[in-house]
Amino acid sequence: MDAHWPLPESDWWNEYYTPLSERIARADPAHPGMGRALAAVRAEITLRRHHGSDYDYAGYVLRPDDTAPGAAPGATPDTTAASTIATTTDAHLLTNRKTMTTS
Numbered sequence: 001m002d003a004h005w006p007l008p009e010s011d012w013w014n015e016y017y018t019p020l021s022e023r024i025a026r027a028d029p030a031h032p033g034m035g036r037a038l039a040a041v042r043a044e045i046t047l048r049r050h051h052g053s054d055y056d057y058a059g060y061v062l063r064p065d066d067t068a069p070g071a072a073p074g075a076t077p078d079t080t081a082a083s084t085i086a087t088t089t090d091a092h093l094l095t096n097r098k099t100m101t102t103s
Contacts, residue, residue, distance in 0.1 A: 003061040017045055
């Protein structure tokens with residue numbers, strides 16, 4: 001792994017949850033399906049507010065190990081890195097989700 005950047009909490013509130021909360025306030029709950037959607041988004045915001053320090057989101061910069069046993073023949077660094085990034089990010093999120101549900 002060449003780099004790991006956890007996204008700061010302020011990014012989530014300034015760029016996502018605060019504007020989302022403002023849009024929720026303007027939404028019409030009488031529109032079909034909107035009541036359930038609004039409830040789900042409110043639950044997500046509440047979860048982040050109460051448990052945001054229990055998990056995080058991060059960006060990773062990974063470099064494939066072309067010399068690793070079992071490395072795919074002919075794999076290019078860009079396709080190998082993309083696969084590794086997705087797998088590593090999914091594993092990181094699953095680990096954090098598992099930690100949250102077993103606590």
